[in-house]
Amino acid sequence: MLDEFNLVVATYRQRENDCISELWYFAREIGDTRFDASKTGLPSLVVARTSLDPEFFASKAYEKILDNPWYFRYILKLTPIHVTVEASLEAITQAALELASKKLGPNETYKVETHIRLSDLTRDEVITAIAGKIQNRVNLDYPAKVILVEVIGDRAGIAVIPPKMVVSVEKTRREARQRQKQQENVEETGDLDLEGF
Incomplete structure (x- = not known):
């Protein structure tokens, strides 16, 4: 296990390696070329070290889920850490x-x-x-x-x-669905308003 980590990541049992691959891929996508991650010896738990600010990493993951709710398949929760x-x-x-x-x-x-x-x-x-x-x-x-x-x-x-910095993938997916429904309602309302003219 990494001694110095700045992310704690929950995943599915026996999917730790898939989770690490997914983290690595996402890290590259947001410009982290020195990312590292490892299993902890505990089921469903991975630790990682990003060369970026860990809060920035978490906020980018949050934005990615809002934009594409099924982008992450193996990451369940991502927690930034300031010091080990x-x-x-x-x-x-x-x-x-x-x-x-x-x-x-x-x-x-x-x-x-x-x-x-x-x-x-x-x-x-x-x-x-x-x-x-x-x-x-x-x-x-x-x-x-x-x-x-x-x-x-x-x-x-x-x-x-802040509590919102702990990124729960499922919770953020629900938020993305709510935003999508609100957007659809706004668009429907807008269409109705236009019909009145």
Whole structure:
């Protein structure tokens, strides 16, 4: 598994290699010629390193799905990561607080979200260690930013991002369908208006 990753990607079980190929192809399409990805040893989970900004990579994937909902066949969810550290409570807390001080505005609400795999760390201890040192208000339902901790074995990826930066392919496909319906309704309404003249 890559030690330094800035994307965590969910896929179908036993489709990890297909997912990596799809990521690589998309990376080339948006100009990333130094992209790398690897399996994690866990089913359905891949990590990757883009030479582009990981949020830019995620936003381009989001745009691609809106434009062509079935472009991705194997990627299910794509999460940008800002920094990777050793998966110790101290290292995770320090990195999360440093990122929060840069990326969390003074009046922005937040929540801490953790995904812990192959580790003795617990969700509660990670959340308590981070949230106990941040002054901003917590909003579990509609936070302005998510402090995200992705632990995979002895490595942890951390990000402080708006919730929409975690790109769910299925959710974005639904959004694309809704936009298409709205566009069709606008076009039908426009046609009716023209008939009245």
